[in-house]
Amino acid sequence: MPHRLDAALDRFHPVLPLAVGLSGGADSTALLLACAQRWPGQLQAIHVHHGLQAAADGFEQHCRQLCAQLQVPLQVQRVDARPAPGQSPEDAARQARYQAFSAAALDGKARVAIKSIALAHHADDQVETLLLALSRGAGVAGLAAMPAQWQRAGLQWYRPLLEVPGQQLRDWLRAQGQGWVEDPSNQDARYTRNRIRAQLLPVLAQCFPQFRTTFARSSRHAAQAQELLAEVALQDLQQLGEPPRIAALQALSPARQANVLRHWLRSQHQTTPSQAQLAQLQTQLHACRTRGHRIELKIGRGQVRRMGDCIVFGV
Numbered sequence: 001m002p003h004r005l006d007a008a009l010d011r012f013h014p015v016l017p018l019a020v021g022l023s024g025g026a027d028s029t030a031l032l033l034a035c036a037q038r039w040p041g042q043l044q045a046i047h048v049h050h051g052l053q054a055a056a057d058g059f060e061q062h063c064r065q066l067c068a069q070l071q072v073p074l075q076v077q078r079v080d081a082r083p084a085p086g087q088s089p090e091d092a093a094r095q096a097r098y099q100a101f102s103a104a105a106l107d108g109k110a111r112v113a114i115k116s117i118a119l120a121h122h123a124d125d126q127v128e129t130l131l132l133a134l135s136r137g138a139g140v141a142g143l144a145a146m147p148a149q150w151q152r153a154g155l156q157w158y159r160p161l162l163e164v165p166g167q168q169l170r171d172w173l174r175a176q177g178q179g180w181v182e183d184p185s186n187q188d189a190r191y192t193r194n195r196i197r198a199q200l201l202p203v204l205a206q207c208f209p210q211f212r213t214t215f216a217r218s219s220r221h222a223a224q225a226q227e228l229l230a231e232v233a234l235q236d237l238q239q240l241g242e243p244p245r246i247a248a249l250q251a252l253s254p255a256r257q258a259n260v261l262r263h264w265l266r267s268q269h270q271t272t273p274s275q276a277q278l279a280q281l282q283t284q285l286h287a288c289r290t291r292g293h294r295i296e297l298k299i300g301r302g303q304v305r306r307m308g309d310c311i312v313f314g315v
Contacts, residue, residue, distance in 0.1 A: 004164045005172045009034050012160035015115040016042045019105050021097070022067075022074070023047070024059040027120035029066065029180040030169040031161060035118065036070045044114060046104040048097045049078045055184055062181045075104040090191065102153040116156035121146055123212040124166040127204075128196050130215055135192075137275070144223035165212060232256070233263035242268075243310040246288055246295075257282060269313045271300035285311075 020032045022045040035043055047063040049056055060076055067074035077100035083092035105114035126145050133142035148159050161169070173180060189195055204211045237260060240248045244264060249257055258278055265271045273281065277299050284295045288306065295306035302315040 003172055004168050005030060005034055005161070008160055008164050009038060012118075012158065014118060014158055014160075015156045017044065017114055017116075018042060019044045019046050019101070019114045019117045021046055021048070021101055021117060021119045022063050023120075023183070024062040024066075024181040025120075025183055026170045026173055026180040027122055027125075027161065027166060029178060030173050031118060031120040032066065032072065033070065033173070033176060033178055036072055040071075043072050045072050045074045046101055046117070047074060047076045048100045049076055050093055050096065051078065051080070053185060055181075059181055059183070066178075075107070077101075077104050090193070098152075102155065105155055106153065114155070116158060118158045118160055120161055121159045122161040122164050122166050122169060123216065124197065124201060126162050126219065127201065127212055127215050128193050130219055131196055131200065132192065140222045140225045140229065143219060144226050145219040147223065163213075163216060229259050230263060233260045236260040237264060240264075241310070243307070243312045245310050246285060246306070247309065249285055249311070250288075254282065257285070265299065265304075265313065269300075269302065271302060271313070273299045 016039060018035065018039060020028065020035055020043065022028045022032050024047070032043075032045055045063065045067050047060060049060050063074060063076075079096040079100050083089050101117055105117055129145040130143060133145065136142065146159055146162065148162050150157050170180075185191070186194060186197075189198070208214065236252065236256065237244070240260065244260075249261070252260065261281060262273060262278060265273055277297065281295075281297050281299070281304060284297060287293065288295055293306070295304065295311060297304045299313070302313050304311055304313050306312075
């Protein structure tokens with residue numbers, strides 16, 4: 001019977017040439033090694049040096065040694081991952097990583113013209129993402145957790161290991177005789193993800209041994225529901241016009257109105273309203289029955305306001 005990692009890679013058909021995001025940890029080391037075995041000469045690695053901890057130079061050195069061993073070209077991207085005021089450290093690091101991955105892949109000086117990027121998130125990461133979304137009262141978009149494939153910045157992005165438990169990746173690396181580095185921040189209990197991993201996942205494994213599989217199935221159901229909501233929102237936006245007409249918005253049911261407003265703000269203006277902000281906007285829309293009624297509401301980095309018979313968003 002094939003190892004879960006091998007089975008996952010059997011189903012993985014990336015657009016080549018491929019780049020792998022390489023942190024130096026077990027997950028990305030396993031992904032890079034497995035991909036190098038399958039697509040020699042069609043691979044590149046990208047390492048993001050966050051500069052946030054003393055061990056960062058050691059991560060880079062491990063990645064350089066591993067890529068030299070595998071004869072895989074490596075790009076090292078140094079970023080400033082310090083959080084902005086009000087931004088979580090995890091979010092700041094994640095945003096910096098994605099920007100660095102895109103910049104490296106699209107670099108015209110790269111030895112290989114990258115078409116796609118693979119990231120090493122695995123089944124435990126997916127469960128953690130789902131539990132975090134539940135703890136925040138997320139809707140179906142949040143419960144869909146991490147997609148296995150998407151497009152961004154002209155690149156195809158993949159997460160081929162979402163059905164492979166993290167421990168199995170480590171077992172596979174040991175069988176290959178390959179080492180990795182451990183990020184000390186993974187043991188820091190100040191981070192909610194680490195507490196989930198250390199305290200909650202072992203209990204779930206005792207109560208529900210198949211929880212990784214069943215939770216992933218729930219996330220796939222949520223992802224399908226989100227796709228349907230997006231299709232409905234696109235249809236509604238075509239009827240509402242751009243900018244959206246207030247009277248047409250008022251004709252929609254509250255749930256459909258909320259769906260199209262959320263989609264309009266996210267897709268057209270890269271802003272996601274909180275539940276309270278969205279409810280307030282709907283309240284103002286409902287009350288907007290006279291020509292002189294004003295709508296003004298701060299959402300994200302800008303403001304929704306009335307302009308004539310429509311609503312507009314501006315920074």
